[in-house]
Amino acid sequence: MMSRDPLDELFETAGSGNRRALGKLLTMVEKRGETAAKVSERAHRDAGQARVVGVTGAPGTGKSTITGRLAAASGASRPAILAIDPSSPLTGGAILGDRIRMDNHVGNSAFIRSMATRGHAGGLAVAVPDAIRVLDAAGCDPIIVETVGVGQVEVSIAAAADTTVVVVTPGWGDAVQANKAGLLEVADIFVVNKADRPDARGARRDLELMLDLGHRSGWRASIVLTTAIEGEGIDDLWTEIERHTAHLRESGELIRRRCRRRRDEVADRIELELRDRVHQIIQNQSGEFALGRVDRNELSPAAAAELLLSTLTSDKPPEG
Numbered sequence: 001m002m003s004r005d006p007l008d009e010l011f012e013t014a015g016s017g018n019r020r021a022l023g024k025l026l027t028m029v030e031k032r033g034e035t036a037a038k039v040s041e042r043a044h045r046d047a048g049q050a051r052v053v054g055v056t057g058a059p060g061t062g063k064s065t066i067t068g069r070l071a072a073a074s075g076a077s078r079p080a081i082l083a084i085d086p087s088s089p090l091t092g093g094a095i096l097g098d099r100i101r102m103d104n105h106v107g108n109s110a111f112i113r114s115m116a117t118r119g120h121a122g123g124l125a126v127a128v129p130d131a132i133r134v135l136d137a138a139g140c141d142p143i144i145v146e147t148v149g150v151g152q153v154e155v156s157i158a159a160a161a162d163t164t165v166v167v168v169t170p171g172w173g174d175a176v177q178a179n180k181a182g183l184l185e186v187a188d189i190f191v192v193n194k195a196d197r198p199d200a201r202g203a204r205r206d207l208e209l210m211l212d213l214g215h216r217s218g219w220r221a222s223i224v225l226t227t228a229i230e231g232e233g234i235d236d237l238w239t240e241i242e243r244h245t246a247h248l249r250e251s252g253e254l255i256r257r258r259c260r261r262r263r264d265e266v267a268d269r270i271e272l273e274l275r276d277r278v279h280q281i282i283q284n285q286s287g288e289f290a291l292g293r294v295d296r297n298e299l300s301p302a303a304a305a306e307l308l309l310s311t312l313t314s315d316k317p318p319e320g
């Protein structure tokens, strides 16, 4: 018998629902480097089936509670949750807390994985799509990606989904805050969570007003009220996600979005690779030499940069 590629085997095991195998693959892509590239390439072959839902919003708005309940409400046999925290290290207690909260709601059906930045946030721009690709190739669906926070990085990660859900709460601030953070443009669905608190309707009204002002053609972001701790409104939210998915497919927007996502990833990958190489160049011998000359004012910073840049573009030509 021919010996099989161990990676194929790992994918097969993960595809049959084995969580350890899936976890292993995710660890492999997280680490970057050659193995990650192989896993990514292999996953790319089978990916493209899963619906990807991004959930974002300010800290504490109830994203994890919603996400966990949503996975259950989807009725899917193999939902997956990726919880991403761009600001905290991998061992962050908040993430562990999230995990427990989500497990409570989902029973045992959803596969849950936390990811955090190691080093700089740029790594996430590559690690997240790879993780989604692996989950997708392993047959998970839907894949729900929760990002904490409303900064640029968080918003761009969440917006890389097929459907982007933005969670606000009554008193989180009015729609103006969501607008400032650029959430109005990326939201396909708004959730006003903690509807058990006063003035959830007011929050909905504010959002409606903001949406009236900046009309996007095609799909107008819908607004769903939820009380996630009670599970109220979660079915409505899932229905709305399905309605959006249908809209994406029928309008051709799904293909456009996914194309944009892949193009963005190409640029992100180049950027990450270049950043690594910039560090290498500065730290190597000729870099040190040039920097020494800058120290002694024999060379201007601009001239040194140009000199070192020429080594960046000349070495390591593209393969193939």
Ligand SMILES: Nc1nc2c(ncn2[C@@H]2O[C@H](COP(=O)(O)OP(=O)(O)OP(=O)(O)O)[C@@H](O)[C@H]2O)c(=O)[nH]1
Binding pocket: 058, 059, 060, 061, 062, 063, 064, 065, 066, 094, 098, 101, 148, 149, 193, 194, 195, 196, 197, 226, 227, 228, 229, 230
């Ligand atoms: N009153 C009320 N509390 C809620 C509701 N949903 C969630 N919470 C509570 O809000 C707190 C934060 O919920 P999480 O689901 O962890 O919120 P999160 O947005 O994931 O938080 P981070 O990941 O830390 O940003 C918890 O104490 C929840 O129990 C709700 O509908 N009503």
Ligand SMILES: [Mg+2]
Binding pocket: 063, 064, 065, 098, 146, 148
């Ligand atoms: Mg959370």
